[in-house]
Amino acid sequence: MGRYVTNTKEEQLEMLHAIGYDSFDELYRDVPEQMQIHGDLKIPAGMSELEVLQKLEGMAAKNTVFPHVFRGAGAYHHYIPAIVNSVTEKEDFVTAYTPYQAEISQGNLQSIFEYQTMICELTGMDASNASVYDGATAAAEGVLMCLDRKRTGILVSAAVNPQVLETIQTYCYGRNIEVQIIPEKDGATDTRALKEMLDAQTACVYIQQPNYYGILEEVEEIGSLVHEGNAKYVVGCNPISLAVLKTPGEYHADVAVGEGQPLGMPMGFGGPYLGFMAAKQDMLRKLPGRIVGQTVDTQGKRGFVLTLQAREQHIRREKASSNICSNEALCAMKASVYMAAMGPEGMRRAAVNSASMAHYLAEKLQEAGCAAKYSRPFFHEFVTGCPVDTGVLLTRLEEEGILGGLPLSGRELLWCATELNTKGEIDRLAGIVKEVCSR
Amino acid sequence: MGRYVTNTKEEQLEMLHAIGYDSFDELYRDVPEQMQIHGDLKIPAGMSELEVLQKLEGMAAKNTVFPHVFRGAGAYHHYIPAIVNSVTEKEDFVTAYTPYQAEISQGNLQSIFEYQTMICELTGMDASNASVYDGATAAAEGVLMCLDRKRTGILVSAAVNPQVLETIQTYCYGRNIEVQIIPEKDGATDTRALKEMLDAQTACVYIQQPNYYGILEEVEEIGSLVHEGNAKYVVGCNPISLAVLKTPGEYHADVAVGEGQPLGMPMGFGGPYLGFMAAKQDMLRKLPGRIVGQTVDTQGKRGFVLTLQAREQHIRREKASSNICSNEALCAMKASVYMAAMGPEGMRRAAVNSASMAHYLAEKLQEAGCAAKYSRPFFHEFVTGCPVDTGVLLTRLEEEGILGGLPLSGRELLWCATELNTKGEIDRLAGIVKEVCSR
């Protein structure tokens, strides 16, 4: 069997005897006989490292890793600089716990402080937490932050990622609140409908920028409406896009959240990812999760600690702002190293190259027979129609190692391009699409 | 362009000015005009990390990585425990230089001391150096160690790895010595011929155990002959085999060398590998390369230093025992971690499983039509005949993802098995061989 216990059988006996026991069984005498397991668990016996590796390699080999990815919809195929994993694989970072003991966790704490700063810069907000589970839970927590006794209405645009919407709904089910959906119009939030839905109970409005269809929402107009209604404005945003797009801070969002996966995390079948959350100053103490603050030690030396813990479950228990304990610390560090390696210029290139490739893709798809469904400005995702059954097209693309757009309802596909796509790849894709669509 | 220079262009100018220069050109005023490059080097302009990765990935993709390897002949496909690279990827280990400054290199020095100990344990010898380039250069250096004014004859068995033989010959060409080849008989060193070749000029005899054909030489008998002739006995050995086979120390070799690649290094198209070298006490000061010794600091605390440097080129220049400076330090650390992770029991399994699989393979190949050429005991390699053209058989195996035995002259193949081969794999291989051979 595989074994990570360090003590040998002899040492175990020696230790048992040293403290007055004859066997392991005696250590478990508090466990009532009738609930003790007799015999073995019905799982395989332990294996060697080689065998387990081969078993897992066998499973991994049953997956298809597409060399050409044109799908996003919440998980994005971006380049991860080599330095990112090189840094975050350092054993101290990997194996540490949450930095409860600040004096021997300054590295960890400082890196979170730096992460918080970068998230604030990216979003244009005042304060960031140390991360939550992913973009969907960040959205849910962001929405819950806005609830108060008087205001319990939550409006969410129909043009947000459906998984995010569903996660918000699940969280709201916990709070016994029903989420109201703002309809979409031409692929974006219907502002007229929003205006009508806002009322004195509305706690907040949640939209996504760019939205699920890749479209750039009229974020300023929506913000004005929300604030006129004295509700809070919560925006889910793509972090790469923020290198070039107007920031939530600039259009006066109260809370900005998002999925941090594009900042250095692999697609990894959906996780672990990174939920980032940032807020305006007046919402600071409603932020859930860990927050690191700068302070000084007994000698006046700069240092960092977990702070504002009066919000948290381990202090406040049922009065906490959230139940979150573990977050996605190592993913947040990946995001920090990613942003440091990219710098402003690299981030700009990731954004510009992705958007430009997507526009080139849209053009080529249009020529090939898959016309864009909406005419609004978009970032790096967009919806097209498809003259044939989407399954037929996607299967053909799959044969060529291409993961095509995500099939939506009907004959529609949600496409995505990033800086990892090349012109040659897109031209090839377009050729295949044309061939299939003109059959 | 890719850029690792930290200074910005502005900083460069600032620095130039600070020390009284106007341009980079002025720094190079000592370089005569007529030999300065005018214009650019004729190589591509610099690229981004992403582009270079894609380029190298493209090259890597042009290679075939065989999932099933039955070839050895100097490079072996063994399992590398996960902890090995996890340890040796630590940035401090990777980026340090040779430990010239002992006080800040104790980690590096201690690890070499530990490596030396493990090599001594494995070989049964008294002293090990810190490594040389590979098994072939270790053999060459091992042979050269034995030269003295009176004895300049070098005898090498015909049954050693031909690349090792050639490397010894090249090194001997440097010393203006012609290597004498001891003929082989039935796949092993011809002891009768050896006896006749030994004379008063013979400095040393070099043999390999197991030899190139996988066969176990009569190492004790050969040793007796060599020592009767007052020559030195140099043996090249497979480190995995030493977990179970009689050690060079036990059969009184004077110098034991070998290729350390099986101890945790990937096949990597031939390098970097690891040459290990160990010697009896009386040959200690003839060992080439770095050696680490234990000593004490000013407070009496244990510490480690590079020692016996009077042998080395940076002190002795033309009187040094060898010109070696850089060795294979990180590979030696891989070997150390490998041996620590395997322990005596793991090493035993690697050896026993490899040999047992090889014997199973030999049996199955015999049944399939490829009979063993020799009847002597072997370790994990062996030669078979082949009733059809070896190219035909190997091509067929290649189609099935199998790298078959190495074709030798005529219709012969040199096969190898390790613990990474499985019974199922061998049965499948045998099936294909049978099919091809019975056509």
Added chain:
Amino acid sequence: MKLIFERSVRGRGCSVLPECEVPVWDFQEYGREKELRLPEVSENDISRHYTELAKRTHGVNDGFYPLGSCTMKYNPKINERTAALNGFTGVHPLQPEHTVQGCLEVLKTAEQVFCEITGMDRMTFQPAAGAHGEFTGLLLIKAYHDSRNDEKRTKIIVPDSAHGTNPASAVMAGYAVVNIPSDPDGCVNLQKLREAVGEDTAGLMLTNPNTVGLFDKNILEITRIVHDAGGLVYYDGANLNAIMGVTRPGDMGFDVIHLNLHKTFSTPHGGGGPGSGPVGCKDFLSRFLPSVQVEGDGPYTFTRQPDSIGMVKAFYGNFLVVVKALTYALMLGKDGLLEASQNAVLNANYLMEKLADKYKMPYHRTCMHEFVMSLEQEHEQIGVSAMDIAKALLDYGIHPPTMYFPLIVAEALMVEPTETESKENLDEIIRAFEEIYEQARTNPEVVKAAPHVTPVGRLDEVQAARKPHLKYSYDE
């Protein structure tokens, strides 16, 4: 040391991406107004910066880490290797099912293994951490009562010895929390429990072994009391490391559980995450499970449960963490898991017994995988607190135990050595604890001023909270 922003020089950077090879799209009026201020640093700057940060971070590889209830066991390297396989990392979560059969097999196999270990029937891997699992599990309970139109069940009972996440999760699930006092030994007071349950009881949350490290012998009675009152019982899996292969929550009467894969199943904690908090349940609750379940036996399919509570996050959970945990469970197998638990309990008892000469053990009897000591007496007598002892340990390169938890013990230090520590490590640690104790008695001021050799001394937490300084000020 410097912040990375303090290393930044305008114009410096790394060379990661090429220029765009197609016409550049213009963002026009959607463009950001304010310049993006991120560090402008070379790769060498980054390498050295994080090297320095790593030196200021204590991981399991740096030494003993007996952080109670956190199970800081050794994190095997093979886990990292399997989770880094391109066949897992390179997979888009929205690929067609037939192209992700390997991922589905991982989830299905993990479900089978962890259900068997815990005595549950089904399991979801969507929750990303323990607290997230608690929330999810409580929603299952809620959905269950809702499905029966049993609307009066609005309360969750939580012992006062419970982890803080328990009551916080209950509130997130829309419940009122009923705190019940524990017995002096941290076990559930059956009488108080009987008084607390009723028609409004949605459920009870419990750990067993409990947070003082004792196995609650009355567990069958406890779960029966709650069930009899119509409530369900939730098992907080934080302490599962004591009992694998010995007894199972499912056999104790629990209906829903969560596991902390980053505790019991050796996936590294990453300085605070990512974790993974799968939730297991008995069959009658499985129709409420979130998101999708893997069905079939190859080919596998994702199937949505009929009365699902909905997704609790995007996609299928922290998948790569599940890969690590499965790797570990397969490595150990039925025999190894049992031995891991046994040795965890042995190490805790050994350490407790050896320290009991000097340190007060409020529950001095056979413990499970952890135990609690109290510095109450020392605090009163010589003014040395649990925190002081903890800080003194830092100078020995030892991570302190969990401080001031559980709340029911004054000046508590909760010690969990885990099974991967060796006897000789424990013996060394015992010497350190003893030395500190001696020093506290003879020279308390030194202990109260500890730590002395860490990069910073004790930090002013009050100032940090009063004047929050949460990001680098570019104007500084």
Added chain:
Amino acid sequence: MKLIFERSVRGRGCSVLPECEVPVWDFQEYGREKELRLPEVSENDISRHYTELAKRTHGVNDGFYPLGSCTMKYNPKINERTAALNGFTGVHPLQPEHTVQGCLEVLKTAEQVFCEITGMDRMTFQPAAGAHGEFTGLLLIKAYHDSRNDEKRTKIIVPDSAHGTNPASAVMAGYAVVNIPSDPDGCVNLQKLREAVGEDTAGLMLTNPNTVGLFDKNILEITRIVHDAGGLVYYDGANLNAIMGVTRPGDMGFDVIHLNLHKTFSTPHGGGGPGSGPVGCKDFLSRFLPSVQVEGDGPYTFTRQPDSIGMVKAFYGNFLVVVKALTYALMLGKDGLLEASQNAVLNANYLMEKLADKYKMPYHRTCMHEFVMSLEQEHEQIGVSAMDIAKALLDYGIHPPTMYFPLIVAEALMVEPTETESKENLDEIIRAFEEIYEQARTNPEVVKAAPHVTPVGRLDEVQAARKPHLKYSYDE
């Protein structure tokens, strides 16, 4: 700290391999007699042991590393990634040619790039390190003279400022070494050279820039003198980092060169290797190159040279190191390589000028990528040696410069900052050097007793050499 053997406990271990699944072959009389004593440790033991060792190892990531002639530049992480591609690491060196076209393309591309940088016509990647390259290059010279039956050429001329490997390599190639004194500025004394060359001259070995960091302006004259005498000229590539894109050894008249990929081309040095020392030569020598050369332009083939000196090691050299170096060269390209050299020279001059106020620069003029300072005066006046200054630097977290080399400068410290250090790092380092200098003047005993904060103090090297203790004694 403990040795790994001191952590070993009988019966402990890791679980790497399974038991054998076929009948076990019996080694009979071939079996070893003595038990194999290797460490018996858990994976946790290994992880902590090497963590502790890593903390006691200073790498480039830990700080400034101006080790003269070693070019300790930053090692880019992308190099590690490309060299770890399974398409490279998983390839057996004896696979059929058509299955290793990618490897051959790497070698061919690297040959083209490095030949262009150095002005050579062909290159072999077989040599595993610089000294190995020297040996190989000298054998080419030997084979050349042999091929002409020019048997009287038995001597290699080496300046007294040369690296120790030069004369040692010459001896390994069967030559007698003629040491010629350098001019005071480390440059070749033309008169002495003219006197030294003759019918017995096989060749001259030279670095340029030379080992005191100066570019020898007379280089064309030097190579001409040797050529006129019938000898060949060998370029020691250790100092190439100063001149990439500026000038080329091939254009200076050199016939054979080696490169240190682990210096100039950023592959990490691994605490002493693996390096890579490819050897380039002019066309007329290429027929003697060792082993095989890659020919063709896709498909590529391995072709043995007609008059090859034979293999200098097994297979094709340290292939994965070549992958790293090629990655680096492609990243930088013609523009980046030039800038790297320029900035290396700039950093050296900046540092030299700033330190020249206090430290004696024996060659105080524009240097190339490194410079030499001399502590001769301080040693005489206050007894503070180059070694003392070096040891004092350790307490600042700075790796000292190369000490006592070149031999022609008394109390030498040879400083090579490399191009990857920033101005602000250099400024910090200058302050450290200045502080140490002040302390040496005001309080020399402190400097002479340095280092003070390292894990061990100065070590007794004499004892180490007199009573060699080269392995753990199990009986201790």
